[in-house]
Amino acid sequence: MLTEYIRAALHQATYELLPDAEGYYGEIAAAPGVWANGPTLELCREELRHALEGWVVLGLRLGHTLPVIAGIDLNAPLVMESVMAIQCGINELENGRYRPFADFDAEFRERNQIENDA
Secondary structure, eight states: OHHHHHHHHHHTOEEEEOGGGOOEEEEOTTSTTOEEEESSHHHHHHHHHHHHHHHHHHHHHHTOOOOOBTTBOOOHHHHHHHHHHHHHHHHHHHTTOOOOHHHHHHHHHHHTTOOOOO
């Protein structure tokens, strides 16, 4: 999913030739602040990919809402839900018990001292 997101974002990139043969500039409008330049178009594309990868990783780590690109949504609720289920649910599954997800959520937030969004 991450690879497809990056590929789709790079497909939306725009490039321009800088004046006086100074190289190329590229940016992705859907990803604010993601831009790069390079002496050749290929190096500019490579730098832009690196900038985008860093932007996505940092955004996810900081809990920022990333734009949906080409129908691909990388935002945290799905990831967080999976992490909570894994961290809180493995012991329950091993013991043959089941608890509603709301219990896992509350337990996870308490263990990790996370405030409720509500």
